[in-house]
Amino acid sequence: QVQLVESGGGLVQLGGSLRLSCAFSGSIFTFHTMGWYRQAPGMQRELVGVITSDKHTNYADPVKGRFTISRDNAKKMVYLQMNNLKPEDTAVYYCKATSDYGHVDSWGQGTQVTVSS
Numbered sequence: 001q002v003q004l005v006e007s008g009g010g011l012v013q014l015g016g017s018l019r020l021s022c023a024f025s026g027s028i029f030t031f032h033t034m035g036w037y038r039q040a041p042g043m044q045r046e047l048v049g050v051i052t053s054d055k056h057t058n059y060a061d062p063v064k065g066r067f068t069i070s071r072d073n074a075k076k077m078v079y080l081q082m083n084n085l086k087p088e089d090t091a092v093y094y095c096k097a098t099s100d101y102g103h104v105d106s107w108g109q110g111t112q113v114t115v116s117s
Contacts, residue, residue, distance in 0.1 A: 002026045002106035004095045009111030012085055016115070020080040022095035022108060029053075029076040033098045036069060036080045038091035038113075048093070051078065053100065062088070085115045 008020040022034070036048040049059040051069045059067060068081040078095060095108040 004108035006108045006111040011114045022078045024076040034078040035096040040091040087117045
């Protein structure tokens with residue numbers, strides 16, 4: 001029922017910035033914790049960070065201090081601001097929604113981020 005569409009990926013040089021967006025539809029946005037995950041070629045999918053409906057955040061160590069998750073509850077959007085990008089940030093980035101009540105996960109189809117050295 002929940003649909004998620006990511007956008008904003010692309011090619012950027014080392015040290016550059018990108019902002020990813022995730023559009024939510026199909027349910028009540030404020031009943032969901034939102035997350036960003038990423039998967040590099042040949043690697044496991046890993047957590048980037050999460051944001052709760054009341055905007056508390058948590059980040060994985062590799063992105064702390066460089067990435068910021070935010071959400072706009074009126075627009076039903078979640079964002080990932082990525083600064084000081086490194087080649088190891090290269091991955092497909094996925095948006096996830098988790099119901100705070102039923103704990104059902106929904107995933108977007110991903111957006112590619114490539115950081116050149």
